[in-house]
Amino acid sequence: MTVMMLAGASLCAENIRKDLHFKVGKHPTISINNPYGPVVVKAGAAHEISVTAILHSDKVELDQSKSRNRVDIVSHLLPGGDASSGIVEYEILVPPDANLTLHSDNGRIHAEKLQGDLTVVGNSGAIEVVDCSGGHVRLRTLTGPVSLSNVHGDVEVMSVSGDIVMSAVTGSTVAVNSNTGKIEYQGDFAGEGEYAFTSHTGNIEAVAPAYASIDVLARSTNGIVQSDFSLEPKHAPFLVRGANSLSGTLGKAASSVRLFSFSGKIRLKKRQN
Incomplete structure (x- = not known):
């Protein structure tokens, strides 16, 4: 399994774009933990995960790990960061049969055309699930x-x-x-x-x-x-x-x-x- 990362392409003076690509097998498990900002996940090609992340400042960074057929991505604040500078916007393509766990405190979470299990934990952001079938959908939120x-x-x-x-x-x-x-x-x-x-x-x-x-x-x-x-x-x-x-x-x-x-x-x- 290979992992390729192309990072640091600047969008403007503050925003930073990171592109991540992972090769996976059948029914991969994917976890995205993004305290501040939206997470949009849609079905893509089999055996490949493509992640585009837009970091709103250099006060937040991404941690990534891959173990066998599991991928974990976490965005966390660096010293001096806050809810505004710590925003990360995720757009992710996953195999349709992927099992997903998604979290954001204040960002919109959108999942579309998925067939695996889906767990979403939110706080104030909207949660949207569209055209999904076959899996177990678990959604939990406070005010969103x-x-x-x-x-x-x-x-x-x-x-x-x-x-x-x-x-x-x-x-x-x-x-x-x-x-x-x-x-x-x-x-x-x-x-x-x-x-x-x-x-x-x-x-x-x-x-x-x-x-x-x-x-x-x-x-x-x-x-x-x-x-x-x-x-x-x-x-x-x-x-x-x-x-x-x-x-x-x-x-x-x-x-x-x-x-x-x-x-x-x-x-x-x-x-x-």
């Missing part, structure tokens, strides 16, 4: 917004106050939790999966087509639960009455849908074609 579009596989999302928006997301397990942020889902709840959306005060809105095949259980302890669907009644593990809970099935009830909140509003909407 989270969006998933056309994602198929097991999905876990945890947020303290960031909003979570999902479009065409399916899997055997889709578990989403936000404390105060809202949770929005648009899709058909396919795959005979288990979909569990939970919030404390944030609202939950799920939009599904009339042909959805779901077994629904929804409850908001101090909020309102509304549904556009005429569900077939079924037994629930709690008393279903008033406007704060519902239980029922639609179609063949192939997928389980659980919507729970302490005080947020829950709305199950029918998609208008």
